[in-house]
Amino acid sequence: MSDVIGSVDGSIWQIRMDRPERANALRRETIRQIGAVLNRAEGSISDAARDADAGAAGLLLTGSPRAFSAGADLSELTGTTDDLGFDDELERLCRRLTLSPLPVVAAVEGPCYGAALDLAWACDVVVVSDEALLALPSTRLGILYNPTSTARLHARLGSPTVRRLMVLQQELPGRELPPGAAVVVRAGTTVETARSMLEAQSSDPEATAATKALLASLDRGEGFDPAEWQPQRNALLASPARRGALEARRAAISKDQGECS
Numbered sequence: 190m191s192d193v194i195g196s197v198d199g200s201i202w203q204i205r206m207d208r209p210e211r212a213n214a215l216r217r218e219t220i221r222q223i224g225a226v227l228n229r230a231e232g233s234i235s236d237a238a239r240d241a242d243a244g245a246a247g248l249l250l251t252g253s254p255r256a257f258s259a260g261a262d263l264s265e266l267t268g269t270t271d272d273l274g275f276d277d278e279l280e281r282l283c284r285r286l287t288l289s290p291l292p293v294v295a296a297v298e299g300p301c302y303g304a305a306l307d308l309a310w311a312c313d314v315v316v317v318s319d320e321a322l323l324a325l326p327s328t329r330l331g332i333l334y335n336p337t338s339t340a341r342l343h344a345r346l347g348s349p350t351v352r353r354l355m356v357l358q359q360e361l362p363g364r365e366l367p368p369g370a371a372v373v374v375r376a377g378t379t380v381e382t383a384r385s386m387l388e389a390q391s392s393d394p395e396a397t398a399a400t401k402a403l404l405a406s407l408d409r410g411e412g413f414d415p416a417e418w419q420p421q422r423n424a425l426l427a428s429p430a431r432r433g434a435l436e437a438r439r440a441a442i443s444k445d446q447g448e449c450s
Contacts, residue, residue, distance in 0.1 A: 192219040195226035200246035201387050202230040202291075205253075212259035213252045215304050219262075220278050223250070227282075230291060234394045247387030248289070250312060251296040251380055252305075257321065260303025276335045279304050283311035283338065287405050290394035294386055296379035297321050297363070297371075306354075307338045310345045313401070315371040316383045321363040325354040344408040346370050393430050 194205045204226045206213040233245045252258050261279075266272045286293050286308075295309040297317040302324045309315050317323075325342075327334040334355065343351050347367050353359045363373050374382050399421050407413065425431055 191222060193222045193226060201249055201384055202245050203249045205251050206258055209253060211262060212256045212300065214259045214262035216262040216265045217275060217278055220282050224282050224285065227285060227289065231289060234290060245291055247292040247294065247390065249294055249296060249383050249387060254298050254377065256299040257297040257301040258305030259300055260305045279307060280335060280337055283307060286311040288401055290398035292387060292390055292397065294383040296383040298376065298379050307342065310342055314386065316379045317363040317371040317373055318376040318379050319362065319364040319373050320376040322360050323354065324360040326358060327355055329358050340409060393434060396425055399425060
């Protein structure tokens with residue numbers, strides 16, 4: 190039985206974690222199955238270019254209405270350095286979500302613990318229920334959490350929130366997240382909100398991928414040198430896709446102006 194359900198509705202791909210008997214806890218197979226659906230969603234971009242179809246416009250990652258995910262499945266962990274293998278697989282998936290050419294939005298209801306917190310905030314945007322419960326029980330379990338993951342959470346959630354989650358071991362409701370860390374909505378509306386965000390956007394995959402790579406670099410606090418990004422910027426500026434988008438935008442503006450006159 191699959192740990193996740195992948196589906197397509199229009200141009201939106203959805204990955205729903207589906208292990209209700211384990212509160213959607215993440216095992217290595219879950220991580221691999223999420224990656225497999227991501228492969229198919231990203232592959233639809235090139236299929237669309239070849240077949241002139243719409244292709245994927247975005248990816249929605251969610252759990253169930255009662256639980257996003259309880260985090261790592263503890264039944265698979267050994268309490269030894271062998272558990273670094275789970276961390277490595279999770280980090281590879283998180284990096285793929287962060288750098289995917291698709292806009293990725295997570296919809297979080299109910300508990301979102303540990304590794305699931307890491308997974309959600311690897312997405313571009315997190316839509317979280319005001320009643321969702323966030324926790325990162327790393328020090329309670331006697332571990333130093335993956336430094337790469339911690340750096341990403343530190344950049345996206347902010348130091349005070351990460352300290353409450355990791356140092357004080359507090360369980361935070363979605364409503365207590367700082368401004369900008371997530372889009373907080375009433376319980377039961379996260380998927381609807383996330384879908385509306387993805388349906389409203391329209392972007393070029395290559396430009397999206399380049400933009401996400403730049404933002405991820407800034408998140409990691411790497412030394413910023415704009416000259417390193419200029420070759421890719423020049424290539425996109427001179428691309429046929431960019432020229433086509435520019436002409437389409439001009440035509441839309443002219444039409445709007447004509448209708449207003």
